[in-house]
Each structure stands twice: as structure tokens, then as C-alpha cells.
Amino acid sequence: xxxxxxxxxxxxxxxxxxxxxxxxxAEKCFDNILIIKIIQVSILVxxxxxxxxxxxxKRNTIQSDNQIIAPVDGKVVVIEEVEEPEYFKDKRIQISxxxxxxxxHVTRYAISGEIKYSKYHPGKYLVAWHPKASTENERTTVxxxxxxxxxxxxxxxxxxxxxxxxxxxxxxxxxxxxTDAGFIKFGSRVDIFLPIGTKINVKLxxxxxxxxxxxxxx
Numbered sequence: 001x002x003x004x005x006x007x008x009x010x011x012x013x014x015x016x017x018x019x020x021x022x023x024x025x026a027e028k029c030f031d032n033i034l035i036i037k038i039i040q041v042s043i044l045v046x047x048x049x050x051x052x053x054x055x056x057x058k059r060n061t062i063q064s065d066n067q068i069i070a071p072v073d074g075k076v077v078v079i080e081e082v083e084e085p086e087y088f089k090d091k092r093i094q095i096s097x098x099x100x101x102x103x104x105h106v107t108r109y110a111i112s113g114e115i116k117y118s119k120y121h122p123g124k125y126l127v128a129w130h131p132k133a134s135t136e137n138e139r140t141t142v143x144x145x146x147x148x149x150x151x152x153x154x155x156x157x158x159x160x161x162x163x164x165x166x167x168x169x170x171x172x173x174x175x176x177x178x179t180d181a182g183f184i185k186f187g188s189r190v191d192i193f194l195p196i197g198t199k200i201n202v203k204l205x206x207x208x209x210x211x212x213x214x215x216x217x218x
Contacts, residue, residue, distance in 0.1 A: 005106055007166050007183040008054025015050045019043045049101075053185075056106050059211030061178025063112060065148040068198075068216040069177060070208040071110045072190045074099040076215075079204055084193045087117055087143055087153055092193040093200065095215060097208060099188050107156055107167075107182040108211045109144065109175045110192060116151060117143035118169045123158070140167040140182070144175065148218055153193040156184055178211045 004012060026039040061069060078096035083089075099105055123138040138158040145151045156165050166183040169175065184190075194200075194216055202208060202215045 002051075003056045003058065004051070004054045005056040005183055007185070008050075012050060012054060015047055019047050053101060053105065055104060057104060059108070059178060059209070061108075061211045063177045065112060065146055066218045067214045068110050068149070068152070068192070068194065069108070070097060070202075070210050070213040070215050071108050071154055071181065071192065072097050072099055072106070072208075072210040073103040074189075074208065074210075076202050076204055076206045076208060077189070078191070079200060079202070081196065082193075084153060086141055088151075088193065091196055092153070093196060093198055093216075094191055094193055095200065095202065096189055096191045099184070099190070104210065105184050105188065106180060106210065107184065107190060108178050109181045110154060110177065110215075111144055111146045111149060111152060112175060112177040113144040113146035115142065115169045115171050115173045115175060116145050117141065117153075118167065118171050120165070120167065138165060140165055140169075142167065142169040142181070144169075149198070150195060152195075155191040155193075156182060157189045157191065158184065 022043050023040050026036050030036050074097040076095065077098045078094055080094055081091055082094045084092045120140050121138065140156045141153060143151050143153045156167060158165055164185045168180065168182050198216045200216050208215060
């Protein structure tokens with residue numbers, strides 16, 4: 001059975017209402033069967049795309065304090081040592097995962113632990129793979145303290161199409177690896193900042209499955 005994320009309930013309902021209205025109007029306003037069929041098929045494709053975007057498949061996460069799992073579905077576009085300027089202000093290993101509009105857009109906690117920091121930043125809507133997207137786009141920054149890794153940071157970043165980031169992490173919360181951490185609507189990226197020396201289990205260009213793929217470990 002297909003599950004949908006709660007962030008999509010309102011949009012899905014509105015989409016169905018508009019779709020039904022357009023289909024009925026097309027039959028009343030046009031006599032040409034071909035035009036009617038084109039409109040109906042186009043609306044059906046649009047509805048399917050909306051449903052696909054907000055799907056929320058169940059993932060069987062094998063929880064481990066010694067492993068970091070992918071927080072989202074998508075493609076690994078960055079693996080490098082960088083200076084993290086917002087919270088740590090020191091060197092970290094950055095892994096970035098880009099989500100296209102056809103990916104599942106649920107954000108899941110990459111590790112279990114306590115939320116130490118959670119902050120929203122308004123910003124631009126550069127394409128998600130732009131080098132400056134991590135610091136200039138609309139984004140949220142969350143830090144989780146884990147008994148094995150210490151503190152790790154992840155950042156939800158809006159892309160050119162994403163107009164709303166949903167972040168459920170609140171400071172002081174205890175969270176479980178693989179559970180729902182939020183949602184980013186219509187194309188985006190997630191950056192993860194890990195301690196230097198962490199073993200990385202993914203390669204550039206690799207496609208990962210959120211809540212399942214182990215991307216790093218102690």
C-alpha cells in the first residue's frame with residue numbers, strides 16, 4: 001500500500017479538486033474529443049507526479065550508533081573536507097546528497113541522539129548543487145549528539161524549486177535513527193558534516209536510499 005507524507009495531505013486534496021474541476025470543464029467547453037483527451041491525460045500525469053513526490057515509503061532501518069545512514073534518497077554530489085562555519089567552526093567531512101523532484105523527499109534522522117541545535121535560515125533559491133547553496137539558500141541546520149560519533153550536523157537546503165523546508169527537530173529532543181525528521185518540497189539537497197577520520201562508505205555519483213544506506217561508520 002502506498003503511503004503519503006502528512007506534509008502532502010493538503011496539496012494532494014487541492015490537486016484532486018482542481019483536477020476533477022478541469023476534467024469536467026474540458027468536457028463542457030470543448031467539442032473536440034482529441035483536445036478533451038489531451039487535457040485529461042495531462043491532468044492525470046500531473047496528479048501522478050504530485051502523488052509520487054509526496055510518497056512516504058516505509059523503510060526498515062537497522063539502528064546502530066556506529067553507523068550513519070543516508071537521511072534522504074538521492075545522489076551523492078559532494079564528499080570533501082571543509083570548514084564548517086556555522087556551528088563547529090572547524091574542519092569536518094561533508095557529504096551532500098542531491099534530491100531531484102522525482103525522489104522521495106522525506107528527511108530521516110541519520111543517527112540516534114539528542115538534538116543540540118536547530119535553526120532556520122531564510123535565504124536564496126539557487127540550484128541545489130550550486131557551491132554557495134549550503135550557505136546562501138534557505139536552509140535549516142540541525143546538530144545531533146550521539147554517544148559514538150559525538151556531534152554531527154545536517155543541513156536541509158532548499159533548491160531552485162523548493163519553496164518550503166519542514167524541520168521537526170527541536171533542541172532537547174531525543175531522536176531515533178531512521179525516523180521522520182522533516183520534508184523539503186520540490187527539489188533540494190541535504191549536507192551532512194561528520195568528524196574527521198570517519199570512514200566514508202559512499203562514492204561521488206552513487207545513488208542512496210534514505211533510512212537504509214549506510215553512508216559512514218566508525
